[in-house]
Amino acid sequence: MVASGIPPLxxxxxxxxxxxxxxxxxxxxxxxxxxxxxxxxLTTLFINLRFMMYSASxxxxxxxxxxxxxxxxxxxxxxxxxxxxxxxxxxxPDDPAKLEFFLGTGVPVWLAWQxxxxxxxxxxxxxxxxxxxxxxxxxxxxxxxVPFLRDRATVAAALAAGITAIVANDLxxxxxxxxxxxxxxxxxxxxxxKAR
Amino acid sequence: MSxxxxxxxxxxxxxxxxxxxxxxxxxxxxxxLLRRALRYVPAAVLTAIWxxxxxxxxxxxxxxxxxxxxxxxxxxxxxxxxxxxxxxxxFGFLR
Numbered sequence: 078m079v080a081s082g083i084p085p086l087x088x089x090x091x092x093x094x095x096x097x098x099x100x101x102x103x104x105x106x107x108x109x110x111x112x113x114x115x116x117x118x119l120t121t122l123f124i125n126l127r128f129m130m131y132s133a134s135x136x137x138x139x140x141x142x143x144x145x146x147x148x149x150x151x152x153x154x155x156x157x158x159x160x161x162x163x164x165x166x167x168x169x170p171d172d173p174a175k176l177e178f179f180l181g182t183g184v185p186v187w188l189a190w191q192x193x194x195x196x197x198x199x200x201x202x203x204x205x206x207x208x209x210x211x212x213x214x215x216x217x218x219x220x221x222x223v224p225f226l227r228d229r230a231t232v233a234a235a236l237a238a239g240i241t242a243i244v245a246n247d248l249x250x251x252x253x254x255x256x257x258x259x260x261x262x263x264x265x266x267x268x269x270x271k272a273r
Numbered sequence: 274m275s276x277x278x279x280x281x282x283x284x285x286x287x288x289x290x291x292x293x294x295x296x297x298x299x300x301x302x303x304x305x306l307l308r309r310a311l312r313y314v315p316a317a318v319l320t321a322i323w324x325x326x327x328x329x330x331x332x333x334x335x336x337x338x339x340x341x342x343x344x345x346x347x348x349x350x351x352x353x354x355x356x357x358x359x360x361x362x363x364f365g366f367l368r
Contacts, residue, residue, distance in 0.1 A: 114279040125290050215323040219340045219353060225315045238324075
C-alpha cells in the first residue's frame with residue numbers, strides 16, 4: 078500500500094481495522110489511481126463477499142456462543158483461520174472447545190499478519206524477487222483446501238470452483254471468487270443428490 | 274470523502290460481511306438447504322483462491338501438482354509450502 082503512495086500510518090490503520098489482504102491491495106491501487114471513495118468501498122465489499130459465506134458456515138458452530146465472543150470471532154474471520162477451524166470441526170463435530178480452537182488459530186494469524194504488514198511498511202520489499210516467495214501464498218491455500226476433499230461431491234465442488242475461478246479470472250472486483258464459490262456449491266450439491 | 278473516511282467505510286463493510294450470520298439471534302436455526310450448501314464453501318472458495326495463481330506458468334503448474342500430492346499424503350501446511358517452493362526452483366532450473 079505504501080508503495081502506491083498511501084501514508085504509512087494510514088496503511089497500518091487500514092490493516093488493523095479492515096484486516097483483509099486482497100481488498101487492501103486492490104484498494105491501494107484504486108486510491109492511487111484516484112478512484113472515488115464510494116467505488117473503492119464497493120470494490121472492498123465485492124472482494125470480501127466470501128467472508129459472508131464464512132460467517133454463515135461458522136454460525137453453525139458458534140450460534141450459541143456469547144455475543145461478545147461472536148463479535149470478536151467476526152473480526153478474526155480470515156481465510157487461514159477459517160480453513161483451519163473448519164477442517165478441525167469437520168473431524169471433531171462435537172468438540173466442546175470450538176471457541177478456544179478458533180481463537181487459537183485466529184489470534185496468531187491476526188498477530189502474524191499485522192507484524193508482517195508492519196515489517197512491510199518499515200523495511201519495504203527486502204526479500205529478493207528471485208526467491209519467488211510470492212508463490213508461498215497459493216501453496217498455503219493448496220495445503221488448506223486439500224483436507225476438505227473428503228468425497229466425490231466435495232472433489233467435484235473444488236474442481237468446478239477451480240475451473241470457474243480460472244475461466245472468470247478477468248472479471249473485475251475479484252468477482253471470479255464469488256462466481257467460483259456459487260458454481261462449486263451448486264455442483265457439489267448435484268453430486269451429493271446423485272450419490273444417494 | 275477523505276482517505277480516513279474511505280478507510281472507515283472499508284472497515285465497516287468488511288466487518289458487516291463477517292458478522293452478518295454470526296450476529297443473527299442464536300435461536301434462529303440454519304435452514305437445511307443452506308446448511309447443505311455451506312458444506313461446500315471451504316472446498317470451493319479455498320480452491321478458487323489458488324487455482325488461477327497456479328495456472329500462470331509451467332513451473333507453477335508442476336509445483337502445484339507436487340504441493341497437492343504432499344498436502345494429500347501428509348496434510349501438513351509447512352511441508353506443502355516447502356515442497357512446492359523446492360519443486361518450483363527445481364522445475365525452473367531444469368527448464
